[in-house]
Amino acid sequence: MSKKDFKVFKSSAGFGLKTMRDWKKGDLVVEYTGKKITNKAADEKPNRYLFDLDEKWTIDGSPRSNLARYINHSCKPNCEPVHYTDTNEIGIEAIRTIKAGEELTYDYGKDHFEEYIKPYGCKCGHHSEK
Ligand SMILES: [Zn+2]
Numbered sequence: 130m131s132k133k134d135f136k137v138f139k140s141s142a143g144f145g146l147k148t149m150r151d152w153k154k155g156d157l158v159v160e161y162t163g164k165k166i167t168n169k170a171a172d173e174k175p176n177r178y179l180f181d182l183d184e185k186w187t188i189d190g191s192p193r194s195n196l197a198r199y200i201n202h203s204c205k206p207n208c209e210p211v212h213y214t215d216t217n218e219i220g221i222e223a224i225r226t227i228k229a230g231e232e233l234t235y236d237y238g239k240d241h242f243e244e245y246i247k248p249y250g251c252k253c254g255h256h257s258e259k
Contacts, residue, residue, distance in 0.1 A: 135159070137199050138232075141252045146199040146233045152223040158208055158233065161197040161219035163190035180219055182212065188219060197221050202246060203234030203253040210235055 136147045152158055161180050171179050171187040178190040178198045190198045200208070200221065208221045221235060234253065237246070250256075 132196070135196050135233075137196070140201060140232070144199050145201050146196060148227055148229060148231060148233055150229050152227040154223055154225050156223045157220045158223050158227070159197050159200075159221050161188060161190055161210065161221060162195045163188045163192055165189075165217070180210070182217055182219070186217065200233050200235060201253070202237040202242070202251070203255065204236065204251060205253070205255045206234040206236050207231065208233055208235040 134148060134150045136149055138145055138147055146159075148158065163178070163180075165182070165186050166174075166189050168181070168185060168187050171189070174189075176189070176191050178195070180188040180190055182188060197219075207223060207225055207227050209224050211220050211222050212218075213220060221233070227233070236242075242251070
């Protein structure tokens with residue numbers, strides 16, 4: 130993975146992340162990097178870029194070097210987060226072929242959706258009823 134493979138851009142949700150190269154289904158696209166902090170510390174210092182690992186640890190993904198923090202939620206995503214339990218790290222993997230120029234997205238999960246997205250309306254572009 131190289132930083133040149135990605136481009137941060139302004140989107141309807143603030144920022145988004147585009148890929149500048151193609152990916153195959155199952156490829157590790159980008160890692161969700163950051164300092165591991167305890168869930169307790171995460172509760173005391175909440176920010177938008179926390180990734181729950183397990184019952185004890187959370188990744189604080191707020192550093193700008195963590196490109197994965199720019200990936201938006203989608204209800205029809207092209208990536209998914211995978212928890213590598215041996216290293217306790219998160220990789221964002223392609224769940225289908227992704228072409229250069231596409232925005233990268235993953236499903237943030239039900240809890241996050243209900244709490245942070247639904248009240249404002251989801252902007253992922255897959256809600257034709259709006
Ligand atoms: Zn949506």
